[in-house]
Amino acid sequence: MITDLWLIGIGTGNPGxxxxxxxxxxxxxxxxxxxLKGADKAALADLRRTxxxxxxTTARIACFDYPERDxxxxxLQRVSDWHDEIALRWAAAAQDNSGPVALLVWGDPSLYDSTLRIAARLDPKPALRVVPGITAIQALTAAHAIPLxxxxxxxxxxxxxxxRDQGWPEGAETLVVMxxxxxxxxxxxxxxxxxWWGAYLGSPDEILLSGPVAGIGDTIAETRERARSRHGWIMDSYLLRRDDPLRHGT
Incomplete structure (x- = not known):
């Protein structure tokens, strides 16, 4: 049973x-x-184990198979059903437990992550605690040594x-895409x-590319596909900005 659920941000793959x-x-x-997300993504579980x-910790580890979306x-229905199933698998994995349950969350549990929404589906609802870590945005700007x-x-x-659907947001200056x-x-x-694009940020497999989209966009797409095929998974993000030197700074 999950009476206390602790969501712990673990950054983007670097144990630090x-x-x-x-x-x-x-x-x-x-x-x-x-x-567990399948053999092709075993590295994700290995990083968590590390x-x-x-x-x-001396805590017991309970593994569960991650469901796939239909x-x-x-x-929206696909995502909702998927979240329902994940919550059920959490509860099943913790059915014999009586203390705090921890779950490691990539990036930050509050930033484009659905872990909190999944936790809200648990019945009875547990007491929630969120421990933030390094976000993907922090890791990206630090890797490129640029201001956000x-x-x-x-x-x-x-x-x-x-x-893709709406184009460049009206009034946007700096755009972070996840x-x-x-x-x-x-x-x-x-x-x-x-x-400024980055994948596997903070890990030994980190890849960074930056420059004008007109000159490097295709290279990023090709590099991303090769890396995803090689590792079986990829986590990446990027920052976009118009080239206006009068507005660059901190």
Whole structure:
């Protein structure tokens, strides 16, 4: 049973991205849920195991198979049904547990992540605790050594789906794009558009590319596909900005 659920942000693949607070939470947990996403994504489970081992916890680990989404359903229904099934598998994996349950979350549990929405489906609802880690956005800007914003500028965070469907958001200055499996920046007019792209951020497999979209966009798409085929999975994000030197700064 899950009476207390602790969601622990673990960054983007580097064991150093988890905070001391997160490590202590792992040590204090009685059970750690570990999702398995198939043989082609075994590296994801291995990274979680590495972080768990480094914490020195004595908590029991309960593995569960991650469900797949039904491609035949409409998008929103597909996601809702998928979340329902994940919640059921959490509950089943923790049915004999009586203490705090921990779950390691890539990036940050509050940023384009559905873990909190899945937790809301549990019945009875557990007491929630969120321990933040390094976000994908922090890892991206740090890797490229660039500021997130222009001088006094706004930052818009969006998804590849919205970029494809709606184009460049009105009034946006800096655009951070996440959850994009199709390199949707290629749907934008490339003139004066700069990109900073990164995959496997913070890990030994980190890949960084940057420059004008017109010159490097196809290279990013090709590099992404090769990396995804080689590893069986990929986690990437990118930042877009118009090339206006008067507005570059911190």
């Amino acid at each position: 991205h988890i905070t001391q607070q997160g490590l202590q939470a792992l040590r204090d947990a009685s059970l750690i849920l570990l999702p 972080i768990i081992a480094a914490s020195g 491609p035949a359903s409409p998008y 914003n222009t001088v006094n500028g706004t930052v818009t965070i969006t998804t590849g789906r919205r970029l 959850l994009d499996a199709e390199c949707s920046f290629r749907h934008l007019p490339p003139k004066d558009l700069l990109i």
